[in-house]
Structure formats: structure tokens, C-alpha cells
């Protein structure tokens with residue numbers, strides 16, 4: 091194995107496109123060879139995007155935690171009658187957007203449950219309110235599930251919803267709601283969510299309209315390495331077709347407060363080895379992605395730093411409000427000072443650079 095692994099990594103550095111079988115074999119590495127995979131990914135990162143570690147100054151605005159879905163991995167959503175429900179109105183959303191503007195963030199990201207009364211207009215109203223209160227801001231919002239929901243509620247097509255969102259100032263879309271793009275797993279963890287085929291269709295429609303998006307994976311619950319790699323292969327195929335993904339963001343499952351874990355249907359999240367390999371294999375497998383992000387919110391800053399020497403080149407956002415991971419039980423969620431990002435980047439010999447959502451350096 092040692093020899094063939096070295097040969098395989100040399101081939102990948104030379105431009106060989108990893109097959110799904112090869113990628114699965116890399117995920118099954120349990121010994122010190124993990125470091126070799128990480129080192130190869132780091133070399134590929136260096137050759138492709140250089141040494142800069144990037145980040146974006148951003149703020150989340152959570153609109154409502156009421157949601158018609160009941161995803162098993164979600165510790166955030168509430169049902170009517172639950173304690174702790176919130177639903178922010180125009181005044182509150184604009185107050186938060188103004189605050190973000192004053193903090194000189196370049197991106198506002200909205201995150202929301204699927205409110206029972208939402209239509210396409212509910213989403214576009216929120217976008218317009220934010221732009222009114224924070225002129226010039228880049229709005230990173232919605233995801234294929236929200237687009238499908240808005241289309242269903244408003245009796246229009248998903249392309250029409252995307253078009254309305256774009257007109258209302260949507261700058262780019264969250265590549266979330268992807269979870270694991272294997273229907274058998276989706277049936278277990280998020281039965282009401284759109285299925286794989288629809289996620290692919292809607293993200294492709296968005297890219298076709300010039301709306302770029304991130305690409306995510308939510309791993310470490312009840313999926314296999316084969317499922318993870320199938321998911322990566324789908325992302326790679328879409329990127330070949332559209333070039334519309336700005337970056338790949340691995341999201342490690344935060345298990346503590348989730349129904350899936352409490353009911354014994356999921357394991358207690360990925361291990362450190364798996365987190366590191368997801369970044370490294372993500373870099374090696376997704377040869378058509380420039381940027382691999384490591385999420386300090388999900389991983390914690392120490393593991394995120396190790397991700398920077400395992401293929402990642404981006405630390406994501408400063409975030410000034412984050413309720414999704416906190417709801418699920420994560421602890422590193424509120425705000426990360428760029429000074430701390432700089433400290434961990436420089437500690438691995440790399441400069442920190444601020445970027446826009448679409449990766450222009452500032």
C-alpha cells in the first residue's frame with residue numbers, strides 16, 4: 091500500500107484525476123500515511139492558489155428558526171408552540187444589516203428555517219430590506235432547498251424564483267442543503283429535503299443565471315466513505331459543466347443536540363483524522379476547484395489551522411452571528427477576530443489576506 095499510495099499521490103500532483111475508487115481508498119487510510127496525503131494536498135494547494143490564507147468579513151442574519159422540515163441533524167429549527175421561536179421583522183433585519191454595515195463587513199449571509207408562510211416574495215423582501223439598510227453589501231443567501239420551497243409556495247418555477255432573487259440583489263447562493271448527495275442517506279437524515287437530482291438541477295440553474303455558489307458536504311453522521319466520494323464526484327461534475335462553485339466547504343457534523351444522534355441513528359461526528367482527510371482529499375479530488383475552505387465554526391480554530399497545511403487556503407468568515415452550529419451544540423461559533431486568523435496563518439508561515447465573497451483580494 092505504501093508504495094502504491096506514494097505513486098498515486100505523485101500521479102495526482104502530475105495532473106491525474108482521482109477516480110472514485112482511488113478516493114475511497116484514500117479515505118480508508120488510518121495510519122501515518124494520512125500525513126502523506128495531507129502533504130500532497132498542501133503541495134497541490136501551493137501550486138494552484140499560492141500561499142495566501144484568505145477570509146471574508148461577514149455577518150450572518152438569522153431570519154427565523156421556524157421550519158416546516160424536520161432534518162434529523164438539525165438542532166436549530168423549531169415548530170409552532172416550541173419555546174425559543176423567533177421571527178425577525180423588517181425593522182429587526184434592517185437593524186442587524188445596519189450594524190453589519192457599520193462593522194464594515196463586505197458580506198451578509200442570511201440563514202433561515204422554511205417558515206410555514208414564506209413565499210418567493212418573503213425572500214426577495216428580506217433581500218431588499220438588507221440592501222436598503224446596507225448599501226453595497228454582497229448578499230450571500232438561500233440554498234437550493236429554499237429555492238424549491240419558494241417555488242412550490244408561489245406556484246412558479248425554480249428558475250423564476252432564482253431570477254426574482256437575483257433582481258432583488260442576491261449576490262451568490264449558499265451551496266448548503268447538499269448534506270450528502272445520495273438519496274438513500276437523504277431519506278435517513280432529511281427526508282423532506284429536495285432529493286439529489288433537484289439539488290443538482292437548481293444549483294445548475296443558479297450557475298446558469300450567473301449566480302455563483304459555494305459547494306458543501308455535511309459528513310460524519312451515517313454515511314459511508316463511498317457516499318462521501320459519490321458526493322464529491324457530483325460536485326466535480328457540476329463544476330466541470332458550470333464553473334459556478336467559488337469554493338468547497340466541508341461541514342463536519344455537530345452531533346450533540348441533534349435528533350439523529352440522540353436517537354442513535356448517527357455517530358458522534360467525524361474524527362480528527364476524518365476532518366483532516368476531508369480537506370486533503372477534497373483538494374486532491376476536486377481538481378477544478380480553486381478554493382478549499384476550512385470552517386473554524388465546525389472544526390475549531392486548532393483543527394482549522396491544521397487544515398491549512400492539508401490543502402485548505404481559506405478560513406471562511408469572521409461571522410458576527412451564528413445560530414445553526416450553536417443550536418447543534420458547537421462551541422466556537424460567535425466571532426473570530428482576524429487578528430487570531432492572522433496568528434494561526436502566520437504560525438504556518440502564510441500571510442492572511444482579506445477577500446470578497448467571490449475571492450477578489452482586498
Ligand code: SF4
Pocket residue numbers: 157158159160161164165166167202203204235280
Ligand atoms: S436543516 Fe434547515 S430545512 Fe432542515 S430542519 Fe433545520 S432549518 Fe429546517
